[in-house]
Amino acid sequence: MAQKIIIVGGVALGSKAACRFKRLEPRSQVTIIDQDRFVSYGGCGIPFYVSGDVSDVNDLRKTSFHMLRDEAFFRNCKDIEVLTQTRAERIDRENKKLHIRRLDGTTDVLDYDQLVLGTGSRPRCLMIPGADLPMVHTSANLNDAQAIKELVTRGQVERAVIIGGGFIGLEMAEALADMWEVDTTVVEYFDQIMPGFVGPQFARMAQRQMEKHGVRFFLDEEVKAIEGTDSVEAVVTSKRRLEADLVIIAIGATPNVELAREAGLRLGPTGAIAVDEHMRTSDPVIYSGGDCAEIRNLVTGQPGYFPLGSMANRQGRVIGTNLAGGSAEFRGAVGSFVVKTFEAALAGTGLSLERARRAGFDAVSVQVAQLDRAHFYPDKAMIHLELVVEKKSRRILGIQGFGEEGDAVVGRINMVAAMLEDRPTIDRLSNVELAYSPPFSSAMDVLNALANTAENMLDGHYQPIDADGFAEKWVNGNGNLLILDCRARQDGESFAKKYPDRWVNIPQDELRQRMAEIPTDKDLILICNTGVRSYEAQLNLREMGVTDPVSVQGGMVTLNKCGLDL
Template sequence: MAQNILIVGGVALGSKAACRFKRLEPESHVTIIDQDMYISYGGCGIPFYVSGDVSDVHDLRKTSFHMLRDEVFFKNCKDIDIMTETRAEKIDRENKLLHIRRKDGSTDTLAYDQLVLGTGSSPRRLPIPGVDLPMVYTAANLRDAEAIKEVVTKGQVERAVIIGGGFIGLEMAEALADMWEVETTVVEYCDQIMPGFVSSMFARMAQGQMEEHGVHFYVDEEVKAIEGTDTVTAVVTNKRRLEADLVIMSVGAVPNSDLARDAGLEIGKTGAILVDEHLRTTDPLIYAGGDCAQIPNLVTGQPAYFPLGSMANRQGRVIGTNLAGGNAKFKGAVGSFVVKTFEAALAGAGLSLSSALKAGFDAISVQVAQLDRAHFYPDKGMMYLELVVEKETRRILGIQGFGEQGDAVVGRINTVAAFLEDRPTVDRLSNVELAYSPPFSSAMDILNALGNTAENLLDGRYRPIDVDGFAEKWSSNGDGQCLVLDCRARQDGEPFAQKYPERWINIPQDELRQRFKEIPPGKKLILVCNTGVRSYEAQLNLKEMGLDDPVSVQGGMVTLNKCGLDL
């Protein structure tokens, strides 16, 4: 029997659910209702439209074969009715009716057999003076994107302040600073950018990469007000006043769950709509997904909120299948992400160390730096990875990475993301199979090396010190007891030994056995090499010779340098 399906929200989830369902039940009737004038667009492409990488805003609305996904397209190609600039105001679950209000103020009720809520999210706005001033945007929709692009291309913006150092904040900072050479400043409330997603090491790497391209950062600062009369003139924090012609607020998203809440549907702990593995709400005739729905975190098993366009598309297909009587399931997500930082990329999946500890795991992390291609291949770049592991079970909880060539780091993160839900242990990573050829990877891939390093740590063979630990000991000089033993070749290590004669000695790892007596007794040794491989070998050598307490710098000098530690 033909059904009448109503879908509220027509961006990612709604349009995907509608199209999937119509392929399965072409005789049924589908209507998408959306309060905006635009539907079915790639919202994650907004920063790249502002930057000029995407030249036409309508490219974000087109299919891969260049057809504009507008009302005519959905009607002619998909046999789906579209009602734009129409607000869904109330769900009458008892009578299976949806109350709507059109742009002209007229109201109506629409009957449904099944209903889909793809109401998305709204950008969070700080409760501070000045948020409603002209030239304050959130970059949350195509209208914002068009407005920002227009004022920038007209030369009306010399100084921009971005509030929030998360995904959209960083991408918008790059967009303004790169193509348009706008003096761009990012203000972040937490003590690092991308808080909760990556460690402070990766935050410093990404920040340093963007600073090299002219973006300014102020972390651990609270925005108190936005100043201006007819337009924005400045952003005031608890530490300074920043002049600005443009302000972009990127401080997170809030699920649009009021329609569901008012209808008596259950709302989850995250404030998003509670759904089961079939993406049904607590009403079996109503589905929800995308930015308005709560799903399980497959690593922690706890309720989670992941407002990601890629996830909304996959959920849309599940809902479309189930509307037609299918039994598709969406188990949850591990929370994979990637952010472009000019030529480099910052990516991750699962938990960072701080989020793992916060979730109650007894966790540790290991870090590895290695070339992303074979060392003899001319086109290569350094990649940095961190693995988060539960100590007792050896279970992998998450991975983060930063790479000078973004495709390489994203490929490694995606590999781990694909099996995180299986609760893998570190031996899975040590032996994971990847396609190998020198232009693409190393024979012993960095993922294998990362798994091996984690095994060595868990088995007590490896005693590391991370960047933060090294920086602390270096700045305090370890109460005069610490000594850096540089295991690199003379041409690399000797200049440091000469610069810091009381704190640094250079003995190449392959000479350590013969020159062991040159190491001053009674010192706390910190072993360092270029990437951490030789210093680990040196640690084993020293243990064999009776020294059990030296620590090895994770990722070596390349990591210290990439994190901005000035030696």
């Protein structure tokens, strides 16, 4: 029997649900309502439109075969009615009616058999003086994108301050600094960028990568006010005053749930709309998904909030199937991400060490640095990975990565993302099968090596120290500190000469013969280029009765990436 389906919100989730449903029930009537003038666009492409990588804003609205997804497209190609610049004002659940208001002020009441809420999210606001000044923007939709792009292309922006060092903030910083050479500064309230998503060392790697391209960062600072009269003049933080003629606020998003709340639908503990695995709300004929809905975190098992366009598209297909009488499920998410930092990429999935511990796990992490391809292949780059595991169960809780070959980083992260739902332990990753050829990977892939490293640590064979721990000992350590450099002479001798009181160079393959040169009363730290030889040296020393030295995770490569200049 033909149905009347109304979908509120027409960006990612709404348009996907509508199209999927119409393929299954072509005789049914589908209406999409959106208060904006644009529907069905790639919102995650906004920074790349601002940067100029995407030249035309309509490219974000087109299909892969270059058709513009506007009202005519949906009407003629999909038999779906789209009402733009129309606001959904009230849901009458008892009578299955939706009250709407058009841009011209006229109102109407629409009947529905089933309803979908894809109302999305809104940028989190800063309640400070000057936040409503001209030249203060967010980057939440195509209207924002066009406004910012117009300002920079007209040459009206010389100095920009971005408030927030998360995904959008970093991508917008790159967009302004790269193509347009705008003097760009990022201010972050926490003491690192990407707080909660990656550990401090990986955050520093990404930050340093962006600093090389001229982006400045001020961390652990609270924005107090935005100064100006007719336009922006400066941003005032808890520590300084930053002159600016453009401010972009990128401090996260909150779900748009007012329509659902007023209709009496249940909200979850995250504040978003609660749905089951079929994406059904507390009302059996109302579905919801995307940025306004709460789903299960498949790592913690707790309610989660994941405002991602890729997730909304997949949920839209599930909803479209179920509107037509199906029983498709969306069980939840593990939380995968990647952010471009000029030539490099920062990515992750699951829980960072900080989030794992906050969630109640007895968690530890290990790091490795390894080439992303065979060491003998001429075209290769270093990849840095951190694995978060639960001690007792050895369960993998998350992974983060950084590297200059973004595809290589994302490929490894995606491999772990695909298995996290199954609660894998490190032995599975240790032996996971990956396609191998020297131009693409190593015979023992970095993922295998990462899991093996975690196993060695949990079994007590490997005692690591991370870059932060090394830095603290290096800066604050007393005269008892000794660095044992396990690299070849051409790499380590210059450091031994520079720091004769605290650095000695004994190549790992000479260690057994030169044990007498190692003082027994020193706080011993082993180091090499990536951590492999220093681990071998740790085993050698243990065999000879020296049991307390630690080995620097990721070696000199990681220290350098984190900005510790020796």
